Structures are given as structure tokens and as C-alpha cells.
Amino acid sequence: MIQQFLAGIAYAFSGFSLILKKGIRPFVFIPLLINIGVFSLGIWLAYSQFNNWMTRMLGWLPGWLSWLEYLLWPLFAVLILIAVYYSFTIVANLIASPFNSLLAERVEQKLNGLPIPESKGYKALLGTIGKTIMSETKKIVYMLKWLPVLLIISIIPVVNFIAPFAWAAYGAWMLSLQYTDYPMGNHELFIKEELGLLRKNRAMSLGFGGALTVLMMIPVINFFVMPVGVAGGTAFWVKRLSKD
Numbered sequence: 655m656i657q658q659f660l661a662g663i664a665y666a667f668s669g670f671s672l673i674l675k676k677g678i679r680p681f682v683f684i685p686l687l688i689n690i691g692v693f694s695l696g697i698w699l700a701y702s703q704f705n706n707w708m709t710r711m712l713g714w715l716p717g718w719l720s721w722l723e724y725l726l727w728p729l730f731a732v733l734i735l736i737a738v739y740y741s742f743t744i745v746a747n748l749i750a751s752p753f754n755s756l757l758a759e760r761v762e763q764k765l766n767g768l769p770i771p772e773s774k775g776y777k778a779l780l781g782t783i784g785k786t787i788m789s790e791t792k793k794i795v796y797m798l799k800w801l802p803v804l805l806i807i808s809i810i811p812v813v814n815f816i817a818p819f820a821w822a823a824y825g826a827w828m829l830s831l832q833y834t835d836y837p838m839g840n841h842e843l844f845i846k847e848e849l850g851l852l853r854k855n856r857a858m859s860l861g862f863g864g865a866l867t868v869l870m871m872i873p874v875i876n877f878f879v880m881p882v883g884v885a886g887g888t889a890f891w892v893k894r895l896s897k898d
Contacts, residue, residue, distance in 0.1 A: 655857045656857075658855070658858040658861065659857045659858065659860060660861060661858050661861065661894075662830075662857065662858035662859060662860065662862035662863075662864070662865070663861045663862065663864070665858075665861075665862050665889050665893075665894075666861075666863075666865035666869070666882070666883070666886045667865065667886070668886050668889050669881070669882035669883060669885035669887075669889070672764070672765075672886070672888075672889065673878075673882060673885050677760065677764060678757070678761055678764055678885070681753070681756055681757040681760045682757060682881045684750065684753045685750045685753050685754055685757060685880050685881045685884065686881050688746055688749050688750040688753070688880070689746050689750065689878070689879065689881070690877045692742050692745055692746035692749070693742055693746065693876055693877055695742070696741070696742035743829070743832070743870065743880075744794060744797070746880060747832055747880065748791075748794070750880060751789070751836075754880070754881075754884045755836050755839060755840060757836070757881060757884045757885065757888075758836035758837040758840055758884050758887070758888045759837075761837075761884070761888040761889070762837055765888070765889060765892045765893075766892065789835060789839050789845070792844075792845050793828075793831060793832060793835060793845060796831070796845060796849075797828050804817070804820055804821060804824055807820050808821075822864070822867060823860070825863070825867045826859075826860050826862075826863035826866075826867050827852075827859065827860060828863065829862075829863035829866045829867060829870075829883065830852060830860065830862050830863030830866075830887075831848065831849065831852060831859075831863075832883070832887075833862075833863075833866065833883035833884055833886065833887030834848065834851075834859075834862075834887040835848055836884050836887060836888065837887060837888040837891040837892070838851070838891055841896075851895045851898055852895075854898050855894060855898070858890070858894065862886065862887070862890055866879055866882075866886075869882070
């Protein structure tokens, strides 16, 4: 299991080298630009509202547990960062979804050494918009189903000690689904089938998504997470998921 988890991490980091390859770089620019714009907004919002959010979260503590404030402060801080970054990741991916599908298509072509048909590439962008946005919507619905549970865990005293870890596991799984969906969607797979493949490779999927979660927390690097995730997720699909 540990070996598979590490293999998932390796797929995530392989995205850095893939987006720099000849023939792929032009397809990275637009997703990167969208990610920079959306994440810049998210960083500004988190910076300007952080103290208010922390005050409100700690204000939920009953008086007899006020002594826990210094222990919960860093845990709540991590929780807020994960929630903000992940929320803005959803927005960025929704906007960039047609371009991410084209990037996944180009990366897969590069990995397999196959030519892209004339109907593909940016020429087919308009034809992919409806499909990719519908796919993003289905992913968002799936993601939202688990939010009530996480929110309940986050506000119950004592139990909320595990909240940052629960959010981290949730984020890792959802990012794995998010970025492997593009290459799998290009092969007409739907969310039910995609989840089945990810569950068969659960440790690897969590390693892949977990690495992306960590990268999202690193300033400047987080701007590149979207194209890196798409490229790494495509490598994950080509070399592992498509074999199952």
C-alpha cells in the first residue's frame, strides 16, 4: 500500500516535466492563466478575511473549553486554508475544463506516441465545452454530498480535532477524481466508472491527490497545480488506470 501511495505521488510530480515538453506547452498557457487569476483572488480573500473567520470558528467553543483555543488555532487555520484553496480549485477547474480536456488529450498523445486527428486540438474546442462543463457539474455534485459530514465534524468540540485530517483526505480524493476525469472523460467514461477505477487503486489515488493538495499550499507553485494535475492525471490514466 505504501508503495502504491508513493507511486501516486510520483504521477503527480511527473506533471511538471510533462507540461514542459514540446507540443504540450501551448496547451498549458490558458489553464495556467485561469488558475493564476482565480487563485490570486482566493489568496486575497483568505488574507483579508482570515482573522474574522478564525474568530468566528473559535467563538463556537463553549466557555469551559476555552483553554483549547491555543491547540485548536493551528488546526482551524489549516482547515480554513484547505477549504479556501479547494473551493477556488473547483471554480478554476469549472472555467478551464474545456482547455484541460485538450491538454489531457495532447499529453496522452505524447505519452502514447500517437498523432492527434485533425478534428482534435483547439479546432474541437467548441464541441467539448458542453461535455466538459457537464462533467464538472457532476463532479461538483459528488463533492458536495460529503460536505455536510465534514462540516459537522468541524464544529463538534473535541471531535473537530480530526477535522483537518478529514478535510485533507477529502481533498486528496476529490483532487484525484478532478484531474483524472479529464483523460478518462476523453474516453467517454462517466463519474461512476471513474470512481470504480479510482477505488481499485485507492492508495495510489490518495497519493496522487495528496501530493496535489500539498502543492496547492505552496505559494507560486500552487499557480501551476492545475496543468500539472491534468498532465500527471493523464499519466496516471495511461500507465495505470486504463489497464484495469
